Each structure stands twice: as structure tokens, then as C-alpha cells.
Amino acid sequence: MNASTNAAVNTDRAKVVDLRSDTVTQPTAAMRAAMAAAPLGDDVFGDDPSVNALQTALAERLGFEAGLFMPTGTQSNLAALMAHCERGDEYIVGQYAHTYRWEGGGAAVLGSIQPQPLNHAADGSLPLADVEANIKPDDPHFARTRLLALENTIGGKVLPMGYLAQASELAQRHGLSRHLDGARLFNAAVAVAAAEGGDPYAAAKRICSHFDSVSVCFSKGLGAPAGSMLCGSRELIRRARRARKMLGGAMRQTGVLAAAAHHALDHHVARLGEDHVLATRLAEGLQGLPGLTVEAPQTNMVFCDVDKEIATQLVAHLKREGVLSTGLYKLRFVTHLDVDAEGVDRAIAATRRFFQAQA
Numbered sequence: 001m002n003a004s005t006n007a008a009v010n011t012d013r014a015k016v017v018d019l020r021s022d023t024v025t026q027p028t029a030a031m032r033a034a035m036a037a038a039p040l041g042d043d044v045f046g047d048d049p050s051v052n053a054l055q056t057a058l059a060e061r062l063g064f065e066a067g068l069f070m071p072t073g074t075q076s077n078l079a080a081l082m083a084h085c086e087r088g089d090e091y092i093v094g095q096y097a098h099t100y101r102w103e104g105g106g107a108a109v110l111g112s113i114q115p116q117p118l119n120h121a122a123d124g125s126l127p128l129a130d131v132e133a134n135i136k137p138d139d140p141h142f143a144r145t146r147l148l149a150l151e152n153t154i155g156g157k158v159l160p161m162g163y164l165a166q167a168s169e170l171a172q173r174h175g176l177s178r179h180l181d182g183a184r185l186f187n188a189a190v191a192v193a194a195a196e197g198g199d200p201y202a203a204a205k206r207i208c209s210h211f212d213s214v215s216v217c218f219s220k221g222l223g224a225p226a227g228s229m230l231c232g233s234r235e236l237i238r239r240a241r242r243a244r245k246m247l248g249g250a251m252r253q254t255g256v257l258a259a260a261a262h263h264a265l266d267h268h269v270a271r272l273g274e275d276h277v278l279a280t281r282l283a284e285g286l287q288g289l290p291g292l293t294v295e296a297p298q299t300n301m302v303f304c305d306v307d308k309e310i311a312t313q314l315v316a317h318l319k320r321e322g323v324l325s326t327g328l329y330k331l332r333f334v335t336h337l338d339v340d341a342e343g344v345d346r347a348i349a350a351t352r353r354f355f356q357a358q359a
């Protein structure tokens with residue numbers, strides 16, 4: 001890639017404030033340099049030094065024995081479910097959890113694992129009385145309840161640490177394994193560290209101490225182009241490696257991606273706090289518009305309740321003004337590495353213009 005091509009792309013992108021998701025980030029120059037410099041090998045033979053280094057580094061940081069680099073978070077979650085569960089087992093999961101609602105039914109289709117979805121409390125948690133009531137007795141009528149799967153952050157919300165401890169205790173008391181979809185684990189960790197003091201890596205490790213496995217995305221707020229990692233015990237990762245192969249996710253010189261992820265792990269964790277500040281700035285700027293109820297963000301996502309029809313019109317209006325958002329259930333804006341205060345202010349101004357035109 002030559003510099004002039006890159007510059008042209010960047011200039012073009014600068015016109016648009018893309019708040020659809022934190023997945024839209026471009027690798028930084030330093031990240032691209034790390035990718036270009038990465039030593040490579042065939043990871044299916046276990047020979048890629050960059051992949052091996054990343055797997056060791058993240059597992060150690062999160063307090064697990066082993067890690068496994070995955071192409072996507074969807075596959076990482078599915079491999080985890082298949083490593084924890086056998087055919088005919090069941091996992092307890094939230095109605096809006098990615099591992100239930102947003103993964104094409106993969107656990108059922110490819111893993112023969114039955115979901116038991118539960119409604120979320122307002123804070124995103126699964127009420128523990130509901131979890132307990134849905135653990136099936138050992139009886140041939142029922143699927144075998146084998147796993148509790150939580151997500152943190154969930155819809156941008158941070159599950160309270162005390163809740164994680166209680167959920168973990170309940171799962172263990174009933175012999176269930178515990179999986180965390182921590183696609184945005186580090187957003188949760190940065191928020192916990194900001195509230196309680198301490199550093200985000202230590203907070204991430206504390207969160208993970210309540211789980212047998214965790215899946216982390218590098219391609220969300222951390223800003224890598226692709227890649228996720230599953231962490232767990234050596235035995236669990238051995239099983240997940242088999243699942244990954246079956247699912248077609250064993251890649252070769254994938255150290256180019258692992259190097260990007262490693263760069264993100266070392267340099268892009270603490271800065272997630274900046275995204276959280278910008279989300280708050282955006283939420284505050286959107287306050288007080290008629291018909292728009294803004295939820296106070298805990299991390300990098302701003303959700304607004306608005307009439308479905310208005311939401312569709314607003315998303316289209318914002319797009320014409322060069323501001324991208326989504327309006328599937330609620331209006332959603334996500335801050336990330338490639339958004340700054342000026343972009344957020346443009347989004348606020350464009351939204352205000354929409355409501356002024358309505359009035």
C-alpha cells in the first residue's frame with residue numbers, strides 16, 4: 001500500500017463520523033508497523049511466534065492457563081460452548097446475549113447445544129433466582145444444564161463485580177461451568193478501574209476470576225482489524241482447538257493479525273476511557289430533545305429510546321449529514337478510536353437540527 005492511497009482513504013473517512021460500531025476502526029500507523037514487523041509461522045503447526053506470544057500474554061494477564069487466537073468472537077464463543085458442552089447439553093444465557101441472539105443460532109445448529117434464554121434485569125444481569133429456577137433436574141425429560149454464559153459489557157453496561165461473584169458461586173454450587181463473552185471485557189475493566197481505582201488489567205483479571213473461560217475481541221474498541229481470543233484451562237483450550245479446526249477457524253501465518261491484537265493489548269486498553277468520556281459528552285449533548293430518551297452511558301455506547309418511525313428518519317437524516325448510527329431496537333451511537341470530540345459535537349448538532357426541523 002502506498003502513502004498517497006492511504007492519505008486519500010483517510011481524507012475521505014474524515015468527512016464521516018461513524019458511530020455505528022466500535023468495529024469500524026482502521027489500524028493505526030503504529031499497529032500497521034507492528035503487523036509488518038511480526039515474525040510468522042504456520043499456526044496450525046503451532047509455529048507462529050506472534051500468535052504464541054499473544055496467547056501467552058493475554059492468558060497470563062487474565063489469570064488463565066492458556067489462550068487460543070480465533071478469527072472472530074462468534075467463533076470464539078461457539079468453540080467455548082462446544083468445549084464446555086456435549087450434544088444434548090444446555091446453556092443458560094440472556095435473551096439479548098450475543099451468544100444467543102446474534103450468532104445465527106450456532107450453538108444449536110453446529111453444537112447441538114440447547115439455549116435456555118432468560119430475560120435480563122435493567123442492569124443487564126440475569127436475576128439469580130431465575131437462573132437457579134431454570135437449572136434442570138437430572139431427568140431424561142430435560143437437556144442437561146451444563147453452563148452459565150454471561151456477557152460483560154452487555155449493551156454497554158458493566159455487570160457489577162458483586163453480581164459476578166454471586167453468579168459464579170451459584171453456578172459452582174450446581175456444577176455448572178461459567179463462560180464470559182467478554183467481547184468488550186476491557187471496556188468493563190476500564191470502567192471498573194475508573195470507579196474503584198487501580199489499573200484496568202488488574203480489574204480485567206478480577207472479572208475473569210469468576211469464570212472458567214472468557215472470550216475477548218480485539219476488533220472492537222481495542223482497534224485491531226480482526227481477531228478474538230478464548231482463554232481457559234489447558235484442557236478446555238485443547239477441546240476448543242478441536243472445535244476451532246472443525247469450524248474452519250485454524251489459520252496459518254496469522255501472526256500478522258496477532259501482532260495487531262498484541263499492539264492493541266499493550267497500547268489501546270487505557271485509552272478506552274477516552275471513548276467512555278466521549279460517550280458521556282454525546283449523551284449530555286442529546287439530553288432534552290422531545291421524544292428522545294437518552295440512557296446515561298456506562299462505557300462507549302449511547303442508547304436512545306425513540307419512536308421507531310422517528311428513529312428510521314433520524315438515522316437517514318444523520319447519514320445525509322455524514323453521521324452514521326444504527327436504529328435496530330433503539331437508536332445507538334458507539335464511540336471508538338477513530339472518533340474525537342469534534343465528531344461527537346457534529347453528531348449532536350446534526351441530531352438537534354433534525355428535531356428543530358420536526359418542531
Ligand SMILES: *Cc1c(COP(=O)(O)O)cnc(C)c1O
Binds near residue numbers: 071151
Ligand atoms: C462483536 C461481539 C461478538 C463477536 O462478534 P464477531 O463479529 O464475530 O467478532 C461477541 N459478543 C459480543 C457481545 C459482541 O459485541
